[in-house]
Amino acid sequence: MIRQISSKVGGLKNLIFIGALLVLAIVLLLDIYLVDQILEPLEYFYLFFAIIAIFYGIYPLYANRRLTKYYWERIKRHRLSVFGLAFIVFLIAVALIGPLLTQDPTKVNFQEKSLPPVGFTIQQSVYDLKAEEFVTRETPGTWQHPLGTDDKGRDMLAMLVSGARVSLQVGLLATLIAILIGTIMGVVSAYFGGWVDMALMRFTDVMMTFPFFLLLVFIIFIFGPSLVFIILAIGLTGWTGTARLVRSDALSLRTREFIMASKSLGASDTRIVFRHLIPNVISSVIVIATLSIPGVILAEAALSFIGLGDPTVTSWGVVLNAGQRSLDTAWWVAVEPGIMLFLTVLAFNFLGDGIRDAFDPRSQL
Amino acid sequence: MSNNILEVKNLKTYFFTGRGVVKAVDDISFSLKKGENLCLVGESGCGKTATALSILRLVDSPPGRIVSGEILYHGEDLLPSSSARLRQIRGNRIAMIFQDPQSSLNPVFTVGNQIAEQIKLHLGLKHKKTIERTLHLMEQVGIPRARERMKDYPHQFSGGMRQRVMIAAALSCDPEILIADEPTTALDTTIKAQILDIFRDLKQKRNMSILFITHDLGTVAGIADRIVVMYGGRMAEAGTALDIFDHPQHPYTQGLISCLPDISTRRDRLTPIPGMIPSLINPPEGCIFNPRCERRIPICSREKPPEIVISGEHLVACHLYSQSASPEDRIESSKNAKR
Numbered sequence: 173m174i175r176q177i178s179s180k181v182g183g184l185k186n187l188i189f190i191g192a193l194l195v196l197a198i199v200l201l202l203d204i205y206l207v208d209q210i211l212e213p214l215e216y217f218y219l220f221f222a223i224i225a226i227f228y229g230i231y232p233l234y235a236n237r238r239l240t241k242y243y244w245e246r247i248k249r250h251r252l253s254v255f256g257l258a259f260i261v262f263l264i265a266v267a268l269i270g271p272l273l274t275q276d277p278t279k280v281n282f283q284e285k286s287l288p289p290v291g292f293t294i295q296q297s298v299y300d301l302k303a304e305e306f307v308t309r310e311t312p313g314t315w316q317h318p319l320g321t322d323d324k325g326r327d328m329l330a331m332l333v334s335g336a337r338v339s340l341q342v343g344l345l346a347t348l349i350a351i352l353i354g355t356i357m358g359v360v361s362a363y364f365g366g367w368v369d370m371a372l373m374r375f376t377d378v379m380m381t382f383p384f385f386l387l388l389v390f391i392i393f394i395f396g397p398s399l400v401f402i403i404l405a406i407g408l409t410g411w412t413g414t415a416r417l418v419r420s421d422a423l424s425l426r427t428r429e430f431i432m433a434s435k436s437l438g439a440s441d442t443r444i445v446f447r448h449l450i451p452n453v454i455s456s457v458i459v460i461a462t463l464s465i466p467g468v469i470l471a472e473a474a475l476s477f478i479g480l481g482d483p484t485v486t487s488w489g490v491v492l493n494a495g496q497r498s499l500d501t502a503w504w505v506a507v508e509p510g511i512m513l514f515l516t517v518l519a520f521n522f523l524g525d526g527i528r529d530a531f532d533p534r535s536q537l
Numbered sequence: 538m539s540n541n542i543l544e545v546k547n548l549k550t551y552f553f554t555g556r557g558v559v560k561a562v563d564d565i566s567f568s569l570k571k572g573e574n575l576c577l578v579g580e581s582g583c584g585k586t587a588t589a590l591s592i593l594r595l596v597d598s599p600p601g602r603i604v605s606g607e608i609l610y611h612g613e614d615l616l617p618s619s620s621a622r623l624r625q626i627r628g629n630r631i632a633m634i635f636q637d638p639q640s641s642l643n644p645v646f647t648v649g650n651q652i653a654e655q656i657k658l659h660l661g662l663k664h665k666k667t668i669e670r671t672l673h674l675m676e677q678v679g680i681p682r683a684r685e686r687m688k689d690y691p692h693q694f695s696g697g698m699r700q701r702v703m704i705a706a707a708l709s710c711d712p713e714i715l716i717a718d719e720p721t722t723a724l725d726t727t728i729k730a731q732i733l734d735i736f737r738d739l740k741q742k743r744n745m746s747i748l749f750i751t752h753d754l755g756t757v758a759g760i761a762d763r764i765v766v767m768y769g770g771r772m773a774e775a776g777t778a779l780d781i782f783d784h785p786q787h788p789y790t791q792g793l794i795s796c797l798p799d800i801s802t803r804r805d806r807l808t809p810i811p812g813m814i815p816s817l818i819n820p821p822e823g824c825i826f827n828p829r830c831e832r833r834i835p836i837c838s839r840e841k842p843p844e845i846v847i848s849g850e851h852l853v854a855c856h857l858y859s860q861s862a863s864p865e866d867r868i869e870s871s872k873n874a875k876r
Contacts, residue, residue, distance in 0.1 A: 429637055430642055439658065452644070
């Protein structure tokens with residue numbers, strides 16, 4: 173039985189993949205209709221992302237070590253992209269285990285407000301309880317708050333760690349949604365051509381002209397500001413560029429003889445799209461994805477900065493916003509998340525460039 | 538009659554382009570017997586590939602369309618068949634090999650994977666059996682160290698080896714008919730001979746019917762049982778290999794044969810056929826070959842030539858052999874020939 177089904181979907185690997193997605197969907201349905209809150213909404217995204225990453229990222233890399241080594245050699249020659257990759261790995265590690273080690277990023281403590289990072293000392297006027305008046309005092313940074321605190325006494329390190337988690341969540345998940353939609357749209361459009369192509373591409377044009385920001389404000393107005401909806405909104409509007417690029421890639425593939433050859437050997441349209449077209453555009457999709465993650469991270473930061481973000485999470489944008497109010501007294505509150513954003517965006521861009529060069533067979537590295 | 542496993546009757550495949558209708562295949566009929574090697578010969582652009590693609594209904598539509606005709610596979614007309622039925626036949630009963638082994642393999646999968654794909658798709662074998670069969674096929678078409686090579690990607694193979702992989706993929710389900718569209722054109726001469734040997738083998742050992750498409754009469758000589766010469770989307774001449782090589786009747790066939798280099802007779806120059814292949818959008822009136830024909834007679838530019846039986850299976854579409862040509866026409870033709 174299992175063998176029959178698995179040969180139908182193209183091997184045991186695909187069966188497990190589809191099975192895992194089905195289990196996830198069933199748990200999600202149970203969650204919605206029967207029991208409350210088996211998992212947080214965002215955790216469904218993680219699991220979805222993890223399943224896809226394992227089956228389409230880690231497993232193929234593991235199964236084909238020769239090719240993995242080849243790509244690694246090529247990426248390695250792009251020095252900056254190795255730094256980028258290292259920083260991203262570091263960031264992922266921080267986002268995963270950091271919150272367990274740091275303090276509560278939302279804990280307010282006015283006794284320790286506006287402490288500078290370690291190694292800095294500032295003049296600060298503090299209310300002296302004994303003298304019952306404001307006195308100006310030297311305030312040095314302490315090791316208890318290595319990156320200082322903000323004007324409400326919240327630990328900067330804890331906030332930055334929490335922000336890293338939010339940024340990666342938004343960046344990876346929204347991009348994943350966007351490239352999934354974009355890739356399928358582009359490939360289907362290119363392969364079937366004719367009125368299918370016409371309809372899908374005009375739809376893409378309409379989506380492109382749609383003011384994303386307005387949509388977001390609208391969604392937040394209806395559903396309330398929640399990270400899940402922000403991710404969905406960015407993902408569901410951000411696929412248009414991917415769709416166009418993938419379509420142009422797939423158009424040139426479509427006329428290649430191996431498509432005709434597999435048709436002549438009895439392959440169905442679905443099979444050709446999923447087995448022959450998508451694997452052939454995947455290298456450009458990976459590059460598009462890596463290069464679009466920073467944009468998404470910045471979009472989330474911008475939203476949080478202007479106060480449209482999820483108020484229950486501490487993202488870099490929120491911290492930036494807080495820092496902007498106290499820029500004259502506590503510069504580090506704005507500078508630290510700014511540096512993090514800067515480095516993260518830079519890291520993804522470097523990595524994207526490196527991957528692009530590694531995947532391009534014409535580039536002589 | 539019953540041993541005709543494939544019959545093409547009055548096939549017309551037209552391409553509707555912006556500049557006009559291209560009559561790529563215009564009223565072609567032929568049949569393929571069990572265990573026979575039929576060769577379709579003609580210059581590039583004469584509709585050979587369009588004929589082959591029409592048989593499997595693979596003509597890109599739009600712009601192409603099979604306008605009329607019948608394609609009978611064991612008496613079943615494939616033209617009205619559903620796409621599901623066609624997928625059963627493609628690869629499984631009728632398989633096809635393409636000209637360019639460079640691009641007819643998917644670059645992102647290993648070759649073993651691609652041969653196995655067909656087996657899984659049509660035969661539904663278990664994984665282990667599939668691998669065994671793949672190995673066996675690769676060995677059959679002469680790929681050395683098949684067990685290691687099946688894990689390689691197409692770019693790690695040479696052109697000849699890639700064509701062998703294509704043949705192995707096409708053979709994976711033991712098809713009754715193999716359509717080979719210029720399978721040796723992109724290959725070196727020595728490799729070409731090896732590939733032709735594989736085809737000869739297939740015919741003998743598996744009793745497979747092969748529809749071999751080529752522009753090169755020289756390639757055909759060693760393997761063909763019967764030959765159909767096409768010109769401008771129409772049949773010029775058809776017959777057994779002996780008929781065509783020893784007694785060519787159509788001026789075009791004669792021209793093609795005199796283009797072949799021959800070691801036994803020393804000639805300084807080959808005789809080319811003058812002129813260019815005609816545009817299939819605005820084909821010449823009457824016989825489509827008439828503007829280039831050395832033995833042209835007045836009727837040639839007026840009427841489409843009928844198919845005339847010379848002997849047995851030997852057919853020719855030429856006014857020179859028809860009763861309708863007047864005696865004056867004949868005289869003029871012989872004059873032209875002397876010139």
